[in-house]
Amino acid sequence: MNDTVTLEINVIDSFEEFSHCFTGECRVAVLPILYKISQVLVDSADFTASIPVILDTMQNHLKMQRGIITLYDRHVDTIFIHDSFGLSEEEKTRGIYAVGEGVTGKVVEKGKAIVAKRLIQNPDFLNRTQAYPKKGRSKAAFFSVPIIRGQKVLGTIGAERVYINPHLLRQDLQLLAMIAAMMAPAVELYMLENIEKVRLENENRRLKNTLKERFKPSNIIGCSKPMQDIYQLIHKVAATKATVLILGESGVGKELVATAIHYNSPSADGPFIKANCAAFPESLAESELFGHEKGAFTGAIATHKGFFEQADGGTIFLDEVGELSLSVQTKLLRVLQERSFQRVGGNRPIKIDVRIIAATNRDLAKMVEEGSFREDLYYRLNVFPMMIPPLRDRGSDVITLADHFVKVFAEENGKNINRISTPALNMLMGYHWPGNVRELENVIERAVILADDKAIHSYDLPPSLQTEEKEIGVDQVGQITLEARIQAIETKMIIEALKKHNGHMGDAAKELGLTRRMLSVRMEKYDISYKTFRSK
Missing domain, CATH: 1.10.10.60 (Homeodomain-like)
Incomplete structure (x- = not known):
């Protein structure tokens, strides 16, 4: 049985039922407010002047948890929240719908009121505003009525509240239908007189919403809330030349984040040079980073450009920066301060234009206290820190990543594997992933190799995941x-x-x-x- 009910409301016939007090909350007391709304609309024909009275009535007299008034811009076929209560400005900005999309879009499409008796469970509920938690237990109903003038739907009034008495819900639905009918002429006039303003307002909201929702680096998989926060940081810092310090456990994808910052920056056409500081022998670290002149030391048979020089005009990614010796840290500090350096064995300063991104899985602040990392270098690197969340904190991203790796490795190994069985999914979701995304990738590669049919089963997973449930x-x-x-x-x-x-x-x-x-x-x-x- 569908939880959504579409209703045609005759506002005239509803007055008799509306006037009775048999629902535990008397709606007769709202009649003077209806008269006040009608007077505001008659005296000024100003739609915006009536909004505060309408929203106050919904919130304080009808005890609604949330209320929204949307307008429909038919020129661009878009519905957006014009005003509301119970939503933050950011949540309101996200409330943009196409005709037929979600409960609000369907009200505009059909021109009839819709009641979702339990919003959070309703299949048409989109949570576009992101005002609701993912695992909400709310029993609130949501209903929306169209604002109609002639045969044209101009917008909607929506309300959310927990109802125990279905008669009270029906009365409130009728009440909002009356208000919508009263305000329709003023809404039409407002749209005609302010059409450009409405369109610009709508476009501004749409662009803000698009910026917030659209930006996701193409090289990173996952849409959990912690990763959405990371995407926003990438989007903001990429446009600058600020030094970035990426922190996080081993295997969380720090290099992917660095890559995303570079390729979404103004220097995207420049080189992106990766330098793994943990892989340098201590005696050669300075030469690898800053280069050397011919004859600078035994074996230096030619001039060598170091990683910093190779990165000129682009970005250098210093992975595992916490592994550098104190002597190399001193030279790195000078590069950060002066944007110049000398090759080993050279005496000529070399100027560079380089964006520096460093990463480590170590606690640099603790290393500073212990004296193994320079304090001044730490503060130079820590201009824009980013903490990448571990996989265990990323919820359903585990499933999304696992499905991606199955597809990649199945294709690589010439196998037709298209799903992960439920017991295997439960094991993947229940594991704590100390090795993070890198460990998950290795686990799935192994499972694809072992799989004998079109699915990954629990027995294809390694013993470390075979925990007693x-x-x-x-x-x-x-x-x-x-x-x-x-x-x-x-x-x-x-x-x-x-x-x-x-x-x-x-x-x-x-x-x-x-x-x-x-x-x-x-x-x-x-x-x-x-x-x-x-x-x-």
């Missing part, structure tokens, strides 16, 4: 109960169906022989979210 429903003599086995099978079938259908609950429910509502109830029982299985 806590079983539900184990009785006192250690036997797994029938109920536990049924639940385990049910969970597996639901996850397999959602994964197969890319998280689309309607298709998954059909395959399982359930209604969407029945599937939703089971998913809530087992704490399964369809969003985990959506392609990013």
Whole structure:
């Protein structure tokens, strides 16, 4: 049974029901406010003057948790939030919809009110504003009514609240429908007189939203919240020439972040030189970084350009910078201060234009305290620090990355493997990944090599992941109960169906022989979210 109800509302016939006080909250008290709204609209025909009164009525008199007023710019076929309460400015900026998209888009498309009796579980709920937590337990309903003038839908009024009494929900729906009908002429006039302003406002919101949502480096996989924060930092720092210090555990992808910064910077056409400081023998580190003149030492048979000179006009990435000796740190400090250096055995300063990105998995602040890392160099490098999150803190990115590696290694090994079984997924999600993305990549490569059919199974994974799982429903003599086995099978079938259908609950429910509502109830029982299985 679908949780979304589309309704045609006759605002005139609703007055009689609206005036009764049989729902625990009397709506007759709102009638003077309706009169006030009508007077504002009649006296000034000013849509914007009525908005504060309308939103205040929704928030303080109808006890709504959130309220939104959207406008529909038909010239660019876009719906955007014009005003609201319960949303931050950033969340409001994200609220942009196409006609037919989400609950709001469907109201504009059909010109009829829609009630989502439990918003968080509704298949049309997009969470475009990102105002809701991923695993919310909210029982709030959401309903939206169209603002119609003639045959044209001009926008919507939406409201969110927890309702125990369905009659009260219907009364509030009717009340907002009345308000929408009253304000429609003023909205039409506002759109006609301010069409360019509305369009610019809409475009500004769209561009801001696009900048926030679109930017994702092409070389990095994952859309978890911690990684979204990293993408924003990359986007901001890439446009500058600031020195960046990338911190994080081994295997989190620090080099990928450095690469993304370089190739999204104004110096993207310049060289990107990678220097692994841990790989330099101490006696040759200075020569590798800064070069040497012919004859500078035994074996120096020709002039050699070091990594800094090779990176001129671009970016140098100093990986594992914490491994440099104190003497080399001193020379590196001089380069950071003066943007010039001398080759080993040379006496001529060489000027360079280089962006420096350093990375380490060590605690440089602690090394400064211990005296193994120069304090002044630390502060020179630590201009724009970025802490890359470990894989264990990235949630469903584990599944996204695993699927990517399966595709890569299956193609590389000439195998037709297209999925990861549910037990294997559970093991991947339950593991703590001390080696992070690099370890996951190695695990999947091994599993692809071992796999004998079209799927990666739990027995294809290495022993380090073969941990004992806590079983539900184990009785006192250690036997797994029938109920536990049924639940385990049910969970597996639901996850397999959602994964197969890319998280689309309607298709998954059909395959399982359930209604969407029945599937939703089971998913809530087992704490399964369809969003985990959506392609990013």
